[in-house]
Amino acid sequence: MNDSQTPEFVYDKEGKKHEVVDFNNDNTGSKLGFWLFLFTELMLFGAMFLVFCFYFFRHGSDFVHASGSLNLILGGTNTLILLISTYFMGISLLHVKENKIEKAKKTIYITIFLSIVFLVIKYFEWMAEINHGIYPDSEVLNALSKGEILFFGLYFTMTGFHGLHIIVGIIVMIWVIKLLNQQKISSEKYVLVENLALYWDIVHLVWVFLFPLFYMISFGGVS
């Protein structure tokens, strides 16, 4: 029944044919499932953005002030890096669709490399704050105003969560490369790569909102 590759049909009373969806081999279903998963990601980050908005509304000037101490250049570079990496992720999907497996692997390697660069830059940014004594519950931070404490609390939490998503993405990319090597992904069967590309887009999309909220609210204004 389901292990046969030929599609199964049922006939209605007029004798018309209708195809039965094979639950073991349903790419549309896998993609739909992944979209639903992305909705949960949106709700997850959405709730954090809600918290951010709430405290930004309450401590506007403190937030702007604290934002001034973040490095806009490094943050901007990271935005650009992530943008380029989504481009390569998308290209690799196209390559897989056209069955250019070697090229696809190359572009995924580039994506992995760019994500690692992103994480390294992120590490230096975090360390810059931490070396100034600014990390959750530190004495320096607790001595600052309440708005600044909340800003940095949210900064570490939200960029931390985003970084975690990058790491998960890298792991899945390595897995995809393994499957490409084993020829388990082909131009016939590539729903995993498609879902990975979708995931990578949302990781980028979240950053596109994180960047202005944390880095740019002080831009061109308060010192």
Add this chain to the structure above:
Amino acid sequence: MSDLHEKTFYDETHTVFGHHKSKLFQWIFSIDHKRIAILYLIVMMSFFIVAILVALSMRIELFSVGKQIMEADTYNQAFTLHGTIMIFLFVVPGIPAVFGNFLLPLLIGARDVSFPRLNLLSWWLYMFGAILAITSLFIGQGFADTGWTFYAPYSVKTGTNVIFALSAAYILGLASILTGINFVVTIHRLRAPGMGFFKMPLFVWGLYSTAWIQILATPVIGITLILVIIERTLGIGIFDPSKGGDPLLYQHLFWIYSHPAVYLMILPAFGVVSEILPTFCRRTIFGYRSIAISSALIAIIGYLVWGHHLFTSGMSEWTKIIFAFLTFFVTIPTAIKFFDWIATMYGASIVFATPMLWVSGTIITFAIGGLTGITLVTLGVDIHLHGTYFVVAHFHYTIFGGVVFMLFAAMHYWFPKFTGKMYDERKAKRAFYGIFVGFNLLWFPMFLAGAFGMPRRYYDYLPEFEIYHRVAGIGAIITIVSIFYMLYVLYKGLKEGKSCGNNPWDSTTLEWQVSSPPPLENFKHIPYVDFNPYEYEKGKPKNDLTNYIKRGKYE
């Protein structure tokens, strides 16, 4: 009669490793939706029994004024344990995890859910969360004492194992999200050819709305619980007033999930009612479309009403009025369902089998629970009743008198489908009457006690409230004894029940047209479904596809 030689899902299964020799592994690693459902059923019922025994110990403690059997701190942990187990381990997975898993593919004419492996993973996550919660009982300062709502800032400050309870709740939430995704995809992709959305049985509609709530609301509580964990471990200050955080924000985030979550609990239960009623009224359900759409409406409106949990916590007057106003709207789709059900029963020659008795019982108890909800959301009245036993009674009338009653109804109604056997109807009815009487004795006095000012979660009380606690205590004992009796009757049915054929109730939906218990992968030949789910002709099901499913040909 069912064919005895036919292999059922009890005889053969698929596991994640293909075939496995060990009988135990064939169960705990099975990817068959029916086996996973039974795994859920066993674990959930065990936790249910633990939680009702914890509740009984609380009732004994409150039987008289002063200390009876436990210290005040133990009492705080007891009500937290009771609430956490009941909500996160029993009622939230509840009907969808057991009956949804078992029946969804059968009801829509599919061989399994869309992602069988993910389904098994959900169960394992559920088990992991459960074990984590139970472990925290025995280490450090014991189980959390915050109440199941984990309100900040107390949950940030208390010395008990809050992190364990929160992580457990988070993992259980993840399991719930995965089940939700699985169900939505299954319903979209795997309906039998010909079955449009408005030809699905109403239980599937209930599951569909529930699954959307699971997907869209659960992540919010997930991140909220994680923020509390980060707050406790790193001190980021988001919920800590000394650092500028606002604990009230926690309450908002918590109820953004947890209010939709009560609809997540009740919608599948409504679905069960809509399955049982047409079967025992022997006629098609009144207002099919309005019931289906009202499920979706309840799910949508349920998102917009969370603020009514915070009327006394500090909100602007306008916000309160808006939330109260929106909450009143929930009554409209709910009432539509109720009137549809009553219209189905009106003038029908009803067969009062045990599942139908449970449905009749729940129509009374849930009506009381629902109407007192309207009382509670009325702003002025809520200021008086907030945080009293009135809320406890309201909550239990809806969740026990609605969800758990319907879980019991489903346990009786689909018992022949699960086992191929029939329980003793006379004894099962006796168990129903016991639970029904005990239930009302247990919680009705709480409405009165609450209205007179008895606060919830209190370890001790003024002597004038003793009478209510005494009646409730007696009710608790009757309820629990009857629940055990009911489980015993079902167990007897499993061991000694007569085999009952494929369709003992003369139901019309697809699950009754395969053998009982169903074979592995349910349908040998998937039928073409171009009729409405509840069609009767002279008291007998109008469409019978049994032969088509077996042989793949029309007679």
